[in-house]
Amino acid sequence: MRIIYLCQHFPPETGAPQIRVYEVSKELLKRGHQIEVVTAFPHHPMGVIPDEYKGKFYQYELYDDIPVYRTWIYPSPKGSFWKRLASYFSFTFSSFYGLLKAKPTDVIICNSPPLFLGITGYLGAKLKRAKFVFNVADIWPESAVELGILKNQSFIKLSRWLELFLYRKSWKIATATDGIKDYMVRHGKKEEDVFLLPNGVNTEVFVPKPKDQALIDEIGLHGKTVFTYAGALGYAQGLDSVLEAAALLKDNEPNVHFLFVGDGQEKEKLLKMKEDLDLTNVTFYGSVPVSRMPDIFSITDYSIVSLRNIELFKGARPSKIFPAISTGTPVLYCGSGESAQILLDYNCGRIAPPEDPEGIAAEIKNLMKLSEDEYKQLSENGRSLAINEYSWSSIVDEMLRNLEEREGQRDAGTGSVSQ
Numbered sequence: 001m002r003i004i005y006l007c008q009h010f011p012p013e014t015g016a017p018q019i020r021v022y023e024v025s026k027e028l029l030k031r032g033h034q035i036e037v038v039t040a041f042p043h044h045p046m047g048v049i050p051d052e053y054k055g056k057f058y059q060y061e062l063y064d065d066i067p068v069y070r071t072w073i074y075p076s077p078k079g080s081f082w083k084r085l086a087s088y089f090s091f092t093f094s095s096f097y098g099l100l101k102a103k104p105t106d107v108i109i110c111n112s113p114p115l116f117l118g119i120t121g122y123l124g125a126k127l128k129r130a131k132f133v134f135n136v137a138d139i140w141p142e143s144a145v146e147l148g149i150l151k152n153q154s155f156i157k158l159s160r161w162l163e164l165f166l167y168r169k170s171w172k173i174a175t176a177t178d179g180i181k182d183y184m185v186r187h188g189k190k191e192e193d194v195f196l197l198p199n200g201v202n203t204e205v206f207v208p209k210p211k212d213q214a215l216i217d218e219i220g221l222h223g224k225t226v227f228t229y230a231g232a233l234g235y236a237q238g239l240d241s242v243l244e245a246a247a248l249l250k251d252n253e254p255n256v257h258f259l260f261v262g263d264g265q266e267k268e269k270l271l272k273m274k275e276d277l278d279l280t281n282v283t284f285y286g287s288v289p290v291s292r293m294p295d296i297f298s299i300t301d302y303s304i305v306s307l308r309n310i311e312l313f314k315g316a317r318p319s320k321i322f323p324a325i326s327t328g329t330p331v332l333y334c335g336s337g338e339s340a341q342i343l344l345d346y347n348c349g350r351i352a353p354p355e356d357p358e359g360i361a362a363e364i365k366n367l368m369k370l371s372e373d374e375y376k377q378l379s380e381n382g383r384s385l386a387i388n389e390y391s392w393s394s395i396v397d398e399m400l401r402n403l404e405e406r407e408g409q410r411d412a413g414t415g416s417v418s419q
Contacts, residue, residue, distance in 0.1 A: 001403065002034040004102050004130070006121050007111035008073070008091050010039040011063065014290055015232070016199050016319035017111055017137060023202060025066045027396040036067045036105070038098035040091045043075035045232070045264065058097055069098035088114040099124040107403055109133045109174065115140045115159060118166040133403070134170040135197055136180055139163075139312070172402060179315020179338050195402040199319035200390045206326035208383065209298040216299050219283055224257040225368060227332065228300040230293065231320045233264030238308040240266075240273060242334065244357035247277045249364060256364060258282045258304075261296055297327040302367060306334035309354040314338065322390045325349070325382030330375070332367065334360055348382030 005025060009017045021037060028035040041053040053059065057072045074090035076083040092114070099108075099120065108130050110121025118134055125132035140163065167173060167189060174197035175181040184194045216222060233239060239260070246258045258281060260270070267284070274282050288296060297303070303324035307313040314337025321339060324331050331349035333340055334356075343349035350367060353359035370378075388394070 001107065001400070002103065002105040003028060003036075003403075004099070004105045004108045004124075004128075005035065005037045005111070006039075006095060006099065006108055006117065006124065007037065008040050008088070008114060008117060009044055009111075010037055010042075010068065013042050013044045014287075015044065019290070019319070020197075020199060021111070022064075022066070023200065023392040024197075024396055024399070026064065027392050029065060031396070031400075034103065034105075036069065036102045037063075038069045038071070038095055038102055040073035040095070041070050043073055047075040049073075049075055057094065058101070060101065067102075069101050071095050071098045088116050092116045092120050095120050096124065099128070104128060105130045107131045107133055109135050111135045111137065112166075113138050113140045115163060115166070118162070122166060122169050131171040131403075132169065133172050133174055134166055135174040135176075136184070137176040139180060139183055174399070174402075177315050177317045177338055183315075195398065197399055198317055198390065198395065199322055200392050200395045201322035201326045201386055203326050203387050203391045206294055206297070206323045206386075208328035208379070209294055212295045212298045215295055219259065219285065219299075221257055221259075221299060223255065225255050225301045226257050226259055226299055227302045227304050227364065228259040228261060228296060229304040229306065230261040230296060230324075231318075233260065233262050233267045233270060235266055236308055236310075236313075237266075237306050238334070238355050239270055239306060241355045241357050241360060242304060242306055243270060243273045243277065243279060243282065245360035245364065246279050246282050248357060248361040250279065250281050253365065253368060254281075256281060256368065259296075259300070260284045261286070261288060263287045293323060294327060297324060297329045300324075300329050302332045302364075303329045304332050304334065305339070307354055309336075309356075313354075317342075321349075322386060326386035326390075328379035328383045330367075330378040330382060332360075332363060342385075346381050346385045348378055348385055 005021050007017060007021050009015060011018050011022050025035045025037060041049050043049050059070045061068050071094040074087050076087040105128055108121050108125045110118055112118055112134060122132050167184060173184050173189060173194045175184060175194060176198055181194050181196060185191050229239065229242065249256050271284060305318050305320045307316060313335060317339050321331055325348050331343055332352060333343055333349055334352045335354045340351045344351065350363055352363035
């Protein structure tokens with residue numbers, strides 16, 4: 001099969017969308033399929049294009065044997081909503097050139113968000129006589145409205161029209177969660193035209209490892225039970241509640257230590273909170289390459305995955321869960337909904353209420369009381385779940401099953417989406 005992945009984000013950037021496109025592409029290459037990626041120049045999260053790409057409109061390269069067509073983007077790290085919008089649209093238009101340079105294809109898989117890139121995916125599929133698959137990892141503009149990022153009513157109305165148009169015109173829709181899949185069906189897409197393409201994990205890289213003693217020495221974690229948050233330090237994660245829980249535990253659970261690995265827009269605010277609350281049980285370690293994350297998990301007793309208490313997030317499956325369980329690290333999920341149910345059903349984590357410092361602290365106290373056998377069971381269950389359900393091999397199996405329908409079975413544009 002011939003496939004083009006159209007996405008704004010791709011390695012060397014880090015993040016869930018980047019990793020998903022890279023790992024799926026590598027698995028497809030391994031199986032002998034033609035896969036090409038059309039993407040922007042690296043710019044996330046700092047909004048700076050590396051020197052080797054500066055001043056260019058287009059560049060072709062092989063990234064770990066994956067053919068990649070990169071085109072220009074106006075980078076916007078922490079600007080206003082309208083600057084971010086300008087960034088989205090700059091790639092929406094420039095990526096047409098990347099699609100024109102790419103080979104003939106059977107399928108174009110287009111990542112959303114950003115929603116507007118779907119315009120390029122849909123028109124590009126028409127030009128290349130390919131099937132248009134819309135890969136939706138976040139329901140936009142609904143998520144932006146709920147987070148208070150998008151408030152202009154005219155723009156919201158226009159965005160919702162575009163959203164429904166793209167859902168209707170897609171041959172199939174791939175969704176990151178069951179919640180998003182249900183949303184598509186409720187809005188009129190036929191159930192057989194929607195399939196799961198969830199976040200996953202490379203279970204051959206993220207494996208259980210002995211504790212990295214050098215890292216323990218470096219950070220000063222001897223004798224500590226380590227609760228690690230690894231990922232973007234953003235508003236949506238509600239990490240202020242985790243720091244408030246750390247304050248509640250500082251004196252009565254002296255062996256508990258919180259480790260934050262990552263960077264993001266909320267970092268300065270969180271560092272000030274740590275100072276104001278005199279949190280000697282908290283360490284901010286900064287960002288590390290993905291290749292070092294198995295070492296981070298080796299010194300981690302529990303991985304914290306946290307989200308704000310927003311209705312939309314009940315359907316989320318944060319990508320942070322899967323590398324943790326693949327290394328045998330149980331998850332403390334500060335949230336509710338789909339991910340909480342998965343962790344409970346497979347007994348590989350525990351749940352604390354989101355944005356509730358007292359509830360988070362109480363659950364951490366419960367975890368400190370677990371026996372060795374209980375902890376071992378959580379660890380083994382997580383590793384088994386990762387291998388059986390969330391390895392990239394099993395995810396690509398399901399994806400190909402949905403993409404390899406006979407050409408005559410269904411044309412692009414069939415199915416309908418209701419208002």
